[in-house]
Amino acid sequence: xxxxNEGFVNDAHSAASSKGVPGIRIVGESVACESTVIPExxxxxxxxxxxxxxxxxxxxxxxxKSPGQxxxxxxxxxxxxxxxxxxxxxxxxxxxxxxxxxxxxxxxxAEMLKGTDFPPDHVVAKIIPRKGKATIEKIxxxxxxxxxxxxxMPVLIATVEAFADPKARFDTFEVxxxxxxxxxxINGPIRRDIHLNCSSGSLSPGDIANSAIGxxxxxxxxxxxxxxxxxxxxxxxxxxxxxxxxxGEDEEASPWEPLSVExxxxxxxxxxxxxxxxxxIQSVPGGTDAKGILSTLAAMGTxxxxxxxxxxxxxxxxxxxxxSKQDVKDYIAKHSKxxxxxxxxxxxxxxxxDTDNLMILVAGGPGSFIGLLKSVGPRFFNNALVxxxxxxxxxxxxxxxxxxxxxxxxxRY
Amino acid sequence: MNRLLLMLSVALLAVMVIGxxxxxxxxxxxxxxxxxxxxxxxxxxADVDPIPLRGISPRLTSFDGKKIGLYVNTKRAATxxxxxxxxxxxxxxxxxxxxxxxxxxxxxxxxxxxxxEKFIAWAKSVDAVIAIVGD
Numbered sequence: 001x002x003x004x005n006e007g008f009v010n011d012a013h014s015a016a017s018s019k020g021v022p023g024i025r026i027v028g029e030s031v032a033c034e035s036t037v038i039p040e041x042x043x044x045x046x047x048x049x050x051x052x053x054x055x056x057x058x059x060x061x062x063x064x065k066s067p068g069q070x071x072x073x074x075x076x077x078x079x080x081x082x083x084x085x086x087x088x089x090x091x092x093x094x095x096x097x098x099x100x101x102x103x104x105x106x107x108x109x110a111e112m113l114k115g116t117d118f119p120p121d122h123v124v125a126k127i128i129p130r131k132g133k134a135t136i137e138k139i140x141x142x143x144x145x146x147x148x149x150x151x152x153m154p155v156l157i158a159t160v161e162a163f164a165d166p167k168a169r170f171d172t173f174e175v176x177x178x179x180x181x182x183x184x185x186i187n188g189p190i191r192r193d194i195h196l197n198c199s200s201g202s203l204s205p206g207d208i209a210n211s212a213i214g215x216x217x218x219x220x221x222x223x224x225x226x227x228x229x230x231x232x233x234x235x236x237x238x239x240x241x242x243x244x245x246x247x248g249e250d251e252e253a254s255p256w257e258p259l260s261v262e263x264x265x266x267x268x269x270x271x272x273x274x275x276x277x278x279x280x281i282q283s284v285p286g287g288t289d290a291k292g293i294l295s296t297l298a299a300m301g302t303x304x305x306x307x308x309x310x311x312x313x314x315x316x317x318x319x320x321x322x323x324s325k326q327d328v329k330d331y332i333a334k335h336s337k338x339x340x341x342x343x344x345x346x347x348x349x350x351x352x353x354d355t356d357n358l359m360i361l362v363a364g365g366p367g368s369f370i371g372l373l374k375s376v377g378p379r380f381f382n383n384a385l386v387x388x389x390x391x392x393x394x395x396x397x398x399x400x401x402x403x404x405x406x407x408x409x410x411x412r413y
Numbered sequence: 414m415n416r417l418l419l420m421l422s423v424a425l426l427a428v429m430v431i432g433x434x435x436x437x438x439x440x441x442x443x444x445x446x447x448x449x450x451x452x453x454x455x456x457x458x459a460d461v462d463p464i465p466l467r468g469i470s471p472r473l474t475s476f477d478g479k480k481i482g483l484y485v486n487t488k489r490a491a492t493x494x495x496x497x498x499x500x501x502x503x504x505x506x507x508x509x510x511x512x513x514x515x516x517x518x519x520x521x522x523x524x525x526x527x528x529x530e531k532f533i534a535w536a537k538s539v540d541a542v543i544a545i546v547g548d
Contacts, residue, residue, distance in 0.1 A: 002544040003494070012546075019522075020464045033548045035490045038497075045497035049505075052498070056541050057472050067466040078456035086452050095457050103452035132459030141457045172520040177548065223457040234548075381519060 001025040001055040003048065005033050007234075011175075014232045018129050023064035025055040033177070036343075090145070095223050097215065097243065101145040112140040115153025117393045124157055125164035128171045130226025134160045138224050139216075146216035147208070149403045151194045151396075155213050155272055158388040159184055160220065162274040169383035173276035173375075174227050177234050180276035181241030182217055183307065183373055185361060187260035188270030190390055191248040193400045195407045198248035200365025203280075205244075206408060214244020239278055245373075247363055253312035254362035255319035262325065263387045270390035273359070275305055275383075277373035284368045285314065290321040293370070294328065298335035300372050304352075305383065307359040308332070309371030315362045329355035354378055357385050473541055476506040482539030483511055487519045488547025495545050512539055 004012050006028030016024040028051075031044035079089045086103045090096045102108065113120055113136065120137035127134050139156050148156070159182070163170040173180040186196055197207040205211055227233040235242075251258045251267075260271040285296040293314050302308060308328075310318075318328060333353040357378055364371065377383040393399070473479060481502060485491040492515070499511045514535045516523060523532040536542065 001542070002546065003498070004546050005548050008546070008548050021467050021469065023469045025469070029494075031490065031494060033490070034488055035493070038493055041490065041493045042497045042500070045494060045501060049498075049501050052543065056476075056543075057474070059472060060469065065468040067468060069466055070463055072461040072463040074456050074458045074460050076455060078454055078458075080451055080453040082449050082451060086454055090454075090457075093458075103454045104457065105452050105454055109455055126462070127459070130459070131461055133461060134459065137455075138457065138459050141455045145457060169520075176520075219457065224459040226459070 001027060001052070003027050003029055003052065006030060007033070010231050011234055014129060014226070018131060018226075022067050023060075025064075027051040027055050094228055095219075096145075097218055097222070099215075102147050104141040104144040108144045109137065109140050112144050112148070112150050112153060113137070114395065114399060115140075115150035115393060116157060117391075118157070124160045127160065127163060127221070127225035128227075129175055129232050130224075132224040132226055134220065134224045139220060142219040142223055143212075143216045146212050146219055148212040148216045149194070149208060151399050151403045152209060152213050152216065154190070154270070154390045154392050155184070155186065155194075156216055156220065158272045158390040159213075159217055159274060162272060162386045162388045163221075163225075165386045165388070167382075167384040168274055168276075168386040169377070169381045170276075172381055172383075174221055174225065175233050177236045178278050178376075179235030179237050179239040179242075180278045180375060181239040181245050182214075182221070183241065183245045183275055183277050183375075184213065184217065184247070185259060185273040185307065185359065186246070186248040186271070186390070187251065187258045187265075187273070188390065189268065190270040190392070191251075193396075193404055195404065196246070196248040198250040198363050199253075200367075202247045202363050202365075203245065203371075208406070210246045211244050214246040217246075218242050218244070241277070241280065245277075247309070247361070249361050250312055250363050253315075255312075255316050256325045256360075256362065259359060259361060260387065263385070265387065265389070270392065271387050272390055273385055273387040275307070275357075275375050275385050277305075277307065277375040279374040280371065281374070282369045282371050285370060288314075288317065288368070290318050290323060293318060294323075294331050295335070296370060297328070297332050297372075298337070300336075300370070301339040301374070302332045302336045302353075302358070302372055303338040303374060303376075304354040304357045304379075305375035305377045305385070307361050307371075307373040309361050309363050309373070311364040311367065311370070312362055313366075314370065325360045326355070328360050329358050332358065352379075357383075359385065470541075476502070476509050478508050478510075479506075479540040480510045480512060480538065482535060482542040483513045484516070484542055484544040485513055486516045486544075486546050491545045491547030494547065498543060498545070 002012055009026050009028045012026045029044050029048040031041050035041050087100050090101055118136045122136045124134045194209040196209040221227050249259050261267055265271050283300055285293045333355050483495040485495045502509050518526055
């Protein structure tokens with residue numbers, strides 16, 4: 001049997017089912033999660049012991065002895081109705097994200113499938129916790145729902161491949177109480193083809209690519225992976241980044257080599273780099289020379305598995321004063337004092353910054369602020385940044401001609 | 414002339430906005446003039462490969478002289494919870510024995526780690542297991 005905080009009982013049942021033992025008896029207890037108060041723990045456990053004894057001794061039901069086998073199949077057609085009815089149906093099924101969805105009709109999904117040369121039944125990966133089969137068609141269905149375009153499909157497929165890479169530790173981050181959100185950093189010419197905003201307000205709403213790709217990823221995680229909020233995704237506070245956290249490097253404005261080249265790819269390759277931050281902080285540098293910028297990066301608590309988002313202006317200041325990207329990382333590794341919470345001093349004292357898993361990203365617009373997306377690792381979770389190639393379909397130029405022409409035109413007022 | 418250019422610009426903008434909406438709505442599948450239009454939609458919920466489901470082990474008929482395994486994960490409350498259970502069990506059944514398995518890796522399937530052999534040996538050595546996850 002398994003003993004868990006009462007708020008985690010549903011999560012435990014899903015975990016047991018996904019591992020083929022749906023009958024595992026789970027007892028909920030009332031001890032505060034991660035409690036350090038011994039009298040409280042003892043009282044909570046004492047109150048749960050009758051249930052523990054019951055779980056260990058009461059005879060098995062026929063279903064517990066021999067659970068019914070399942071086909072694992074889902075009807076391909078989910079529903080038929082008006083726009084409003086479809087939206088209500090999906091919302092009630094728990095397939096949405098709280099915002100209206102675009103109905104994934106046969107016609108719309110067929111159009112979305114033009115964004116890849118893979119056949120619809122090709123399984124890109126099985127996504128945890130449910131081990132749902134991420135077929136090209138299921139990715140496309142969720143992409144349509146999110147309002148994504150066929151030109152976004154190659155990014156979504158590469159992202160699913162990144163999730164399946166054990167080094168990403170998607171299994172931990174996606175369902176963790178820490179509310180880690182998938183962060184996608186895109187490099188290569190595709191950024192311009194899909195009008196990915198790499199400049200002012202990259203991480204704010206308003207651009208289809210930045211918004212819809214991230215939204216589609218969130219739906220894929222939920223509907224293919226089966227990580228549903230407060231059922232399997234046990235993020236305590238939650239994270240607005242789970243709606244979308246998609247950025248591109250402003251390679252044209254950067255004085256340095258792109259992230260993709262740093263990570264062993266060619267400049268003309270299209271790539272997506274994935275990690276899972278749960279913290280986003282921003283600061284104006286203490287001074288606008290190299291010393292002022294670098295000392296601020298160190299003071300922000302930059303650690304391994306972080307993405308430092310430097311506006312082009314500050315990147316140029318650093319480059320003109322002779323700093324390469326690696327020099328900046330080395331400076332951070334030497335001078336940064338990671339934020340240490342009481343009770344975790346020992347862990348922090350042995351956690352050295354691994355510059356291979358520290359991104360220096362040139363992005364953002366006019367202004368002064370520096371951004372920092374922070375995750376954890378690799379010492380604790382043995383995780384790493386994961387970069388995958390974004391493979392374009394043969395008809396890419398036609399798709400770009402069809403879908404690449406739209407971008408916001410703001411009128412002055 | 415300027416007025417004509419302005420009108421053309423507005424018309425072009427309107428075409429782009431409508432086109433963009435139609436595109437985003439799925440290649441012309443939504444017509445705002447027909448709000449009752451019916452949509453047959455595909456399911457976003459994934460199939461899974463069926464895995465053989467296993468029943469759970471027979472239950473204990475008594476605790477006398479039994480060995481109870483306490484599995485403890487890496488969450489900081491897990492060990493004190495195990496200690497509390499150990500105390501409760503032994504207060505009621507003095508001849509009970511408990512054997513704790515401490516996981517040293519966060520969020521893993523123990524049988525897929527370097528601890529596999531140790532874990533299996535522990536599981537085989539006990540009559541029942543209480544898994545404690547610290548949350």
